[in-house]
Structure formats: C-alpha cells, structure tokens
Amino acid sequence: xxxxxxxxxxxxxxxxxxxxxxxxxxxxxxxxxxxxxxxxxxxxxxxxxxxxxxxxxxxxxxxxxxxxxxxxxxxxxxxxxxxxxxxxxxxxxxxxxxxxxxxxxxxxxxxxxxxxxxxxxxxxxxxxxxxxxxxxxxxxxxxxxxxxxxxx
Amino acid sequence: xxxxxxxxxxxxxxxxxxxxxxxxxxxxxxxxxxxxxxxxxxxxxxxxxxxxxxxxxxxxxxxxxxxxxxxxxxxxxxxxxxxxxxxxxxxxxxxxxxxxxxxxxxxxxxxxxxxxxxxxxxxxxxxxxxxxx
Numbered sequence: 375x376x377x378x379x380x381x382x383x384x385x386x387x388x389x390x391x392x393x394x395x396x397x398x399x400x401x402x403x404x405x406x407x408x409x410x411x412x413x414x415x416x417x418x419x420x421x422x423x424x425x426x427x428x429x430x431x432x433x434x435x436x437x438x439x440x441x442x443x444x445x446x447x448x449x450x451x452x453x454x455x456x457x458x459x460x461x462x463x464x465x466x467x468x469x470x471x472x473x474x475x476x477x478x479x480x481x482x483x484x485x486x487x488x489x490x491x492x493x494x495x496x497x498x499x500x501x502x503x504x505x506x507x508x509x510x511x512x513x514x515x516x517x518x519x520x521x522x523x524x525x526x
Numbered sequence: 527x528x529x530x531x532x533x534x535x536x537x538x539x540x541x542x543x544x545x546x547x548x549x550x551x552x553x554x555x556x557x558x559x560x561x562x563x564x565x566x567x568x569x570x571x572x573x574x575x576x577x578x579x580x581x582x583x584x585x586x587x588x589x590x591x592x593x594x595x596x597x598x599x600x601x602x603x604x605x606x607x608x609x610x611x612x613x614x615x616x617x618x619x620x621x622x623x624x625x626x627x628x629x630x631x632x633x634x635x636x637x638x639x640x641x642x643x644x645x646x647x648x649x650x651x652x653x654x655x656x657x658x659x
Contacts, residue, residue, distance in 0.1 A: 420590060
C-alpha cells in the first residue's frame with residue numbers, strides 16, 4: 375500500500391472514531407464540506423475561533439463561580455454562548471455538557487456548575503488534541519501529494 | 527424578482543443559534559421547498575441559480591456563527607456582507623441602496639435587538655420586502 379492510501383485509511387479510521395465516540399457530529403462534516411479551493415483553511419479557521427472563544431468563556435465562568443455570591447445568570451449566559459458555538463462546529467460532547475451545565479445554573483447549584491465546568495474544560499482539551507491530530511493527518515496527505523478527501 | 531414568502535422558524539428550545547432556514551419560492555412551482563439547516567440537514571449546500579449573486583446582509587455579533595453562516599450563504603452563491611451589530615446592518619443597507627435582497631439577522635444583537643432592526647428596516651423600505659429574522 376502506498377503512503378497516500380495508508381494516510382487516507384488512517385484519516386478515515388480516525389474520523390470514524392471521532393464520530394463514533396461523539397466528539398463531533400454531522401455539523402462538523404457539514405463544515406468540512408464548506409471547505410474549498412478558495413478557502414482551504416476554513417475548518418482550521420473556524421475551529422481556532424471556537425477554541426479561542428472556549429478559553430475565554432471557561433475563564434469567565436471560573437471567575438464567576440469563584441465569587442462569594444455567584445451570579446448564575448452570568449454563568450448561564452456564558453454557557454449559552456458556548457452551547458451555541460459548540461453546536462455550530464459540531465462539538466457534540468461539549469454541547470451535551472453545556473445542556474447539563476445550563477440545568478445546574480437554573481438550579482443555582484454551585485457544585486454542579488463547578489463539576490460541569492471541569493467537564494467542559496476536559497472535553498475542550500480532548501477535542502483540541504483530537505482535531506489537531508486530524509489536521510496533522512490532512513497536512514501529511516497534502517505533503518504526500520494528495521488532496522483532502524471531501525468525505526471521510 | 528423573488529417575490530416569495532421567506533420566514534424563519536426558531537428551534538423550539540429557543541436557541542438563536544439553532545436556525546432552520548426555510549425558503550419557499552411561489553413563482554417557481556417546480557422548485558418546491560428548499561430546506562437548508564446547518565447541522566440538521568443532510569443536504570449539501572451547493573451553488574444554486576436562485577441564489578447566485580443574491581446580495582445578503584448577515585448580522586450576528588458572534589464571530590464564529592458569523593463565519594460559518596457567511597460561508598454557508600456564499601456556498602449557495604450569495605454575495606454576503608457580514609456585520610456584527612444592528613447599527614452596522616442599517617448603515618450597510620443604506621449604502622447598498624436597493625441591491626440587497628435578503629437580510630439575515632441574529633435576534634440577540636448588541637445595543638439593538640434584532641426585532642428593532644427589522645422594524646427600522648421596514649419603516650425605511652415601504653414596499654413589502656423579503657426579510658429574515
């Protein structure tokens with residue numbers, strides 16, 4: 375098997391894994407379909423924007439939850455934003471944690487919120503690493519003379 | 527001219543980010559109904575004669591959502607001006623004169639709520655206008 379076929383096989387397996395384990399959903403596939411010659415870096419750009427957002431929101435939520443009197447409305451609005459952007463890029467696990475997180479905010483459950491925040495953080499790190507692996511594989515395919523497959 | 531009915535139905539959970547866009551073109555019976563739903567449809571967006579060159583203003587204060595929605599619309603063939611506030615939306619409209627055919631507004635915009643933007647647009651444009659919220 376030549377290198378290109380090997381890499382294509384790897385990326386197909388890895389994408390299947392990401393979907394199977396719920397790291398990403400069909401929205402991520404839709405994003406990948408939007409990539410074309412005029413904007414080859416589209417997915418990377420959007421994903422980078424997401425993680426920048428994620429970091430800011432997680433920091434804001436952590437600060438809010440450290441306060442003596444927690445402003446749950448503010449925490450909720452941060453969670454709401456993260457829920458929306460995770461849905462936009464197909465970050466399914468993060469999206470699901472946000473749903474539980476919102477409930478904790480509504481219940482004004484500080485411990486629950488702290489737990490959810492830890493989970494969000496954990497999922498963000500995992501997704502970032504996974505997507506980095508995916509993008510690295512894509513770069514290897516390009517370096518080997520191939521083009522990024524439209525459908526994996 | 528499009529002269530169709532255009533409306534938007536929000537996700538029942540009330541999330542402004544979960545958008546279902548339903549476009550119905552009354553004067554093209556063979557076209558039927560086209561549904562473009564980010565994340566919910568398995569249809570692949572592709573450039574379409576109905577949308578080619580269609581000038582759109584997109585207003586969303588969230589950079590990520592704006593990037594994704596803009597790309598989706600461009601993939602359909604639209605020419606998109608993306609802005610991040612209601613004020614920018616109104617000024618983009620006034621400088622574009624009559625060439626803008628569609629406005630896509632996020633409901634939660636800073637300083638000016640999406641509904642208010644829509645109302646102001648309607649006041650300025652007296653004839654019936656396709657408007658999407």
